Amino acid sequence: MKDTKEQNLKKLVIIDGNAIVHRAYHALPPMRVKDGTVVNAVYGFASMLLKIINDVKPDYLAVSFDVAGGTFRDEVYEDYKATRVAADQDLYDQFPLVYELVEAFNIPIFTKKGFEADDVMGTIVHKVKSQKSKVKSLIVTGDKDLLQLVNDEDNIEIYLLKKGMSEFESCDEKTVFEKMGFAPDMVVSYKSLRGDSSDNIPGVKGIGDKTAVSLITKIGGIDEIYKQLKNKDSKLYQEFSASVISKLETDEENAFMSKELATIMTDVKGIDFDLVKAETKDFDRDTVVKLFQKFEFYSLVKRLSGGESVVGEEKQNKKTKTKFSKKIINVTADNLKSVLEKIKKEKVFVVKETMKGDDMFADYDFSLLISTYSGNYFFDKVNKEVFEIFADNKKTFVGHDIKNLIKLLKLNNVEVKNRLFDTMIASYILNTSTRAHDLKSLALRELGREINLAEEQKSLFGVNPQDLLEGVLATLEIYTIYNDKIIKEKYEELYDNIEIALLPVLGQMELNGVFVDVDLLSDLSKQVTREIAKLEKNIWKESGEEFNVASSTQLRDVLFEKMGLPTDGIKKGKTGYSTAASELEKLHDIHPIIDHIENFRELEKLRNTYIDVLPTLINKTTGRIHTTYNQTIASTGRLSSSEPNLQNIPIRTELGKKVREVFVAEKGHTLVAADYSQIDLRVVACLAKDEKMIDIFKSGQDIHTATAAAIHGVKLEEVDKEMRRSAKEVNFGVLFGMGAFGLSSRTGISRYEAQEFIDKYFNTFSGVKKYIEGVIEKGKKEGYVETMFGRRRYIPELISNNFQLRSSGERMAISMPVQGTEADIMKLAMIAVDKKIIEKGLADKAKMILQVHDEIVLEVEESVKDEVAEIVKNEMQTVVKLEVPLDVEVSIGYCWGKLK
Numbered sequence: 001m002k003d004t005k006e007q008n009l010k011k012l013v014i015i016d017g018n019a020i021v022h023r024a025y026h027a028l029p030p031m032r033v034k035d036g037t038v039v040n041a042v043y044g045f046a047s048m049l050l051k052i053i054n055d056v057k058p059d060y061l062a063v064s065f066d067v068a069g070g071t072f073r074d075e076v077y078e079d080y081k082a083t084r085v086a087a088d089q090d091l092y093d094q095f096p097l098v099y100e101l102v103e104a105f106n107i108p109i110f111t112k113k114g115f116e117a118d119d120v121m122g123t124i125v126h127k128v129k130s131q132k133s134k135v136k137s138l139i140v141t142g143d144k145d146l147l148q149l150v151n152d153e154d155n156i157e158i159y160l161l162k163k164g165m166s167e168f169e170s171c172d173e174k175t176v177f178e179k180m181g182f183a184p185d186m187v188v189s190y191k192s193l194r195g196d197s198s199d200n201i202p203g204v205k206g207i208g209d210k211t212a213v214s215l216i217t218k219i220g221g222i223d224e225i226y227k228q229l230k231n232k233d234s235k236l237y238q239e240f241s242a243s244v245i246s247k248l249e250t251d252e253e254n255a256f257m258s259k260e261l262a263t264i265m266t267d268v269k270g271i272d273f274d275l276v277k278a279e280t281k282d283f284d285r286d287t288v289v290k291l292f293q294k295f296e297f298y299s300l301v302k303r304l305s306g307g308e309s310v311v312g313e314e315k316q317n318k319k320t321k322t323k324f325s326k327k328i329i330n331v332t333a334d335n336l337k338s339v340l341e342k343i344k345k346e347k348v349f350v351v352k353e354t355m356k357g358d359d360m361f362a363d364y365d366f367s368l369l370i371s372t373y374s375g376n377y378f379f380d381k382v383n384k385e386v387f388e389i390f391a392d393n394k395k396t397f398v399g400h401d402i403k404n405l406i407k408l409l410k411l412n413n414v415e416v417k418n419r420l421f422d423t424m425i426a427s428y429i430l431n432t433s434t435r436a437h438d439l440k441s442l443a444l445r446e447l448g449r450e451i452n453l454a455e456e457q458k459s460l461f462g463v464n465p466q467d468l469l470e471g472v473l474a475t476l477e478i479y480t481i482y483n484d485k486i487i488k489e490k491y492e493e494l495y496d497n498i499e500i501a502l503l504p505v506l507g508q509m510e511l512n513g514v515f516v517d518v519d520l521l522s523d524l525s526k527q528v529t530r531e532i533a534k535l536e537k538n539i540w541k542e543s544g545e546e547f548n549v550a551s552s553t554q555l556r557d558v559l560f561e562k563m564g565l566p567t568d569g570i571k572k573g574k575t576g577y578s579t580a581a582s583e584l585e586k587l588h589d590i591h592p593i594i595d596h597i598e599n600f601r602e603l604e605k606l607r608n609t610y611i612d613v614l615p616t617l618i619n620k621t622t623g624r625i626h627t628t629y630n631q632t633i634a635s636t637g638r639l640s641s642s643e644p645n646l647q648n649i650p651i652r653t654e655l656g657k658k659v660r661e662v663f664v665a666e667k668g669h670t671l672v673a674a675d676y677s678q679i680d681l682r683v684v685a686c687l688a689k690d691e692k693m694i695d696i697f698k699s700g701q702d703i704h705t706a707t708a709a710a711i712h713g714v715k716l717e718e719v720d721k722e723m724r725r726s727a728k729e730v731n732f733g734v735l736f737g738m739g740a741f742g743l744s745s746r747t748g749i750s751r752y753e754a755q756e757f758i759d760k761y762f763n764t765f766s767g768v769k770k771y772i773e774g775v776i777e778k779g780k781k782e783g784y785v786e787t788m789f790g791r792r793r794y795i796p797e798l799i800s801n802n803f804q805l806r807s808s809g810e811r812m813a814i815s816m817p818v819q820g821t822e823a824d825i826m827k828l829a830m831i832a833v834d835k836k837i838i839e840k841g842l843a844d845k846a847k848m849i850l851q852v853h854d855e856i857v858l859e860v861e862e863s864v865k866d867e868v869a870e871i872v873k874n875e876m877q878t879v880v881k882l883e884v885p886l887d888v889e890v891s892i893g894y895c896w897g898k899l900k
Helices: 002-007 017-027 040-056 072-076 095-104 117-130 144-149 173-180 184-194 209-218 222-229 235-239 242-250 252-262 285-295 336-344 384-391 403-411 423-430 439-447 465-488 492-512 518-543 552-562 581-587 593-611 654-661 679-688 691-699 703-712 721-736 740-747 751-764 766-782 803-839 862-878
Strands: 010-016 060-064 135-141 156-163 167-171 328-330 348-355 366-371 376-379 396-399 419-422 514-516 628-630 640-642 669-676 784-786 792-794 846-852 855-861 888-893
Touching: 010 017, 010 040, 010 117, 017 040, 017 095, 017 117, 017 135, 017 156, 040 095, 040 135, 040 156, 040 285, 060 117, 072 252, 095 285, 117 135, 117 144, 135 144, 144 156, 144 173, 144 184, 167 173, 173 184, 184 209, 184 222, 184 252, 209 235, 222 235, 222 242, 222 252, 242 252, 285 439, 328 465, 336 376, 336 384, 348 403, 348 465, 366 465, 376 465, 396 465, 403 492, 419 423, 419 465, 419 492, 423 439, 423 465, 423 492, 439 465, 465 492, 492 628, 492 803, 492 846, 518 552, 518 593, 518 654, 581 593, 593 654, 669 803, 669 862, 679 691, 679 721, 679 766, 679 803, 691 703, 691 766, 703 721, 703 751, 721 740, 721 751, 721 803, 740 751, 751 766, 766 784, 766 803, 784 803, 792 803, 803 846, 803 855, 803 862, 855 862, 862 888
Parallel strands: 010 060, 010 135, 135 156, 328 376, 348 396, 396 419
Antiparallel strands: 156 167, 348 366, 366 376, 628 640, 669 855, 669 888, 784 792, 846 855
């Protein structure tokens, strides 16, 4: 019956602006737009608002905020909220932006000087109730104080944020009881007894959570409790100890003052609210989209519903000042020659391919839409005459994410000689503060409009070329903007000679793929499954019961409830104590079950991520796995890979090595692996211009042994394993801003000894210390740090008022130039190796198949393995000239996991 009633109710949603903004600011990582404005709280609020609009579909919508200045509660208790630490200025600065956002959505804002937003919202929902409207009131908040307003009869519920900014819990009376242990009308009594440290509400001193709940459930609310306190024959005296009675007597005044502070007002005068004003209205979609564009919230635009697109089809773009024809000429045998003549006269052309099937190795036939500044041409069938367009080195071939097309052209034996321009990669170089480099985001950011892409369909088979045109023309416009920016910001070397030059190399690597020993993989799967079952039984034996070890909830209950393992120092969330690896590590020496759990998790992760997944990734046509290399994800410039993620296969564990062992060479071939040795520290030596470190590398000494000898004041031959290990930890730790605490925990030495070690380290390598100080200072001053090759990373965290964020920013500032320079050198090495192998006529006999961390792996015919090994080593060592030599270790063998 209740469900039917609720279906007939309209919905009023009131958003607790302050609570949501505060939650968003602390839940989301720092986000800045190009001018440095912090917008993470605005983004979180906008994302929540869209979720409410799209999911709840309110009939009425309003927002309430606190206003500056004191409230009546400050007069009741001058220390009300006095313990609250002042919020970051970055948070305060975002409130006007949130107001602007709410107004853009045409949502009324309600505030009242002298009162909190809670009081305003309480008054609004009670006004609605008093009008006996057929309306259900929902308050969206992250503040449990508002649970006191919940009332099923009056149709008032709280929409409570559970986790981050994405999960809500609708709280009615039953939910509140389950959550708190008492009804909503007892929330105020609970706070009157227990107090609230966040608001500095004192409560009754000495009354904790359990006692407060017990008093409420056994006696009743605060008024009833103090009524019974005056009668020694009452139930209160029978149920509770003399100590509790004494505490209640002593703090009666505070209890009732706390009640006044905790009670949300429901009758504030002067709140000019009526449902008509809050009726959900159509908002100007263009205004909202432009605001999202201003804040660089490109991912949120697609969540907007209704309205017209930002810029009409024929509207001239303000940035490029260019109009393009929307007509597409379908190319046939009759007009092919004339169309090709027109295209050959153009210096720039944009291409979008349409695959005819799902697997390019099985069917590499495709169609092309080619657009120029003067026309658009669709080639349903592509032949040799069309391929000639890609042989002209005086033309610029433009596209967005063009690697796939380069692969298709390679499969058709077409060598691309045009200058390449990929707008996705250009965005990655130019816009380092965002990870949104998809074409839709670029169009919104650079052109000020939304575009529809045919790629969103499940299949492009038989796609209408008109559906492709919008994206292609947007790409051409973006090229015009980005080409100028690349030149203006002096990124030509990085863009053309590293990122774009690498594109065909990566395309060929993906086509080459890697061979996998299926039988070995099957055996490994069986072995790991047996090991997991064995570990599971050991865990059950240690715990005394069978349960789902993979369930964090069940594991938590077993470890901390049934077994009673100590919880001192273990992080506790809303659902209980954490069973994260970092937390269980603290219990490693307490009970043997922890070791079994760690091993169980490692095996499960490898089985679910690699061992049982790799067979599904083997291409049926080639019999090989063709991973995808991603150029535009890592902010440092490093490559990443997917399907599978090769970078995440453990290097140092035995099982990780076994997973690598399934990657092998085909019959008649062998693997050649070349790995840069200590390239990160060599880069540090050069960036820091540290003479001592440079001399060590030039002399060919082991850097860790030499570091230990210098710090301890001993000869190289006197350095023992422990001394070298500590030196190694510091050598790598300084790249990530590791301090005495970190070194102490990693080496087992005291914090005092660790600090002394670090001090000696910086005295020995004074150039490194100056570099660290200098790069942080430069980052703060200029807003970014950069690699030797001009790759930049903007780090707004460096100027944050939040200590943790600022410290994180400093670590990024120290490490990025090092990791980024490593990445640039590796990319240059891949380009050089590929070029030399082609020059030597070995392209059919030696194929680059993997790039992981500081390593390149090639699959080569047995007859040329030594020649190729020499080529790879020489090219990698000489690709750039540094103040220290680049050392490359080469190994040859059948199996990747067994290469040294």
